[in-house]
Amino acid sequence: MRHIVVMGPSGSGKSVVGVALAARVGAEFVDGDDLHPEANVAKMSAGVPLDDLDRAPWLRTVGERLRDGGAAGAGGIVIACSALRRRYRDAIREVCPDAVFVELAVPADELHRRMSSREHFMPPSLLDSQIATLEPLEADEEGARVENAGDVDDVAARAAAALAI
Numbered sequence: 001m002r003h004i005v006v007m008g009p010s011g012s013g014k015s016v017v018g019v020a021l022a023a024r025v026g027a028e029f030v031d032g033d034d035l036h037p038e039a040n041v042a043k044m045s046a047g048v049p050l051d052d053l054d055r056a057p058w059l060r061t062v063g064e065r066l067r068d069g070g071a072a073g074a075g076g077i078v079i080a081c082s083a084l085r086r087r088y089r090d091a092i093r094e095v096c097p098d099a100v101f102v103e104l105a106v107p108a109d110e111l112h113r114r115m116s117s118r119e120h121f122m123p124p125s126l127l128d129s130q131i132a133t134l135e136p137l138e139a140d141e142e143g144a145r146v147e148n149a150g151d152v153d154d155v156a157a158r159a160a161a162a163l164a165i
Contacts, residue, residue, distance in 0.1 A: 002027055002076030002165060003066045003096050005143075007083035008104035009130035013148045013155070014080035017104060020156035022078040025165050028069075032081035035061045049129045052087075059088055063095025084133045089141065101143030102159045103136060 002025055006018040015031050022029035036044075040054050062081050069077055083089045083101060093099050108131055137143050144162030148155050 001069050002078075003069070003099045004076065004078045004102060004163070005062070005066065005083055005089075005092060005099055006078060006080050006102045006104065006159075007089070008106065008148075009082060009084065009134055011110075012104040012106045013152070014082070014104060016152055017102070017148060017155050017159065018078045018080040020152045021102070021159050024153075024156050024160050025078070026075035027078050028076070030065055030077060030079045032058075032062050032079050035065060055088065056091070059091040060095060063092040063099070066092065066099055067096035082130065084130060085135050086138060086141070089137075099142070100163055101137055101141060102163065103143065103145040104148040104155075105145055106148050 004021065004025075004027070006014045006021060008014055015033075018031070019029050021027075036058050040050055040058060043050060043054065059081075062079055066077055066079050081092070083092060089099075089101060137145055144159065146155060146159045146162055
């Protein structure tokens, strides 16, 4: 069973690529945004970045959902989750040790363009704090960094190939 987290800042395409990757590998897709407690959504909607105390229960929930797998018959689960810092990914792996990560690489100017053209509870004003927070995957972390440019199916195919699935 596959336990995959598609990670990156807002606007990087986590949900779109996550859906395509899940379809490609026969897994269920879950948007990590749907796992946030209401208080986190309210805070971000007000333009206030989450702190680590806000994130801790959410990251635990992401790890639990990942660990518990996908729907019956699914070949695993793909979750879109920012997972911007190493310690956030470690918190997920603490609950689901075989989690692997796909880091979506997108230039900052493109992230800003995407954020300004969509409806989402997280306002574009928080993007710079996410970019500053991002700690790319390290060599000892299971996963791959994939450029999110071009057709979404091609990006999902590159992600699957990078993970050797």
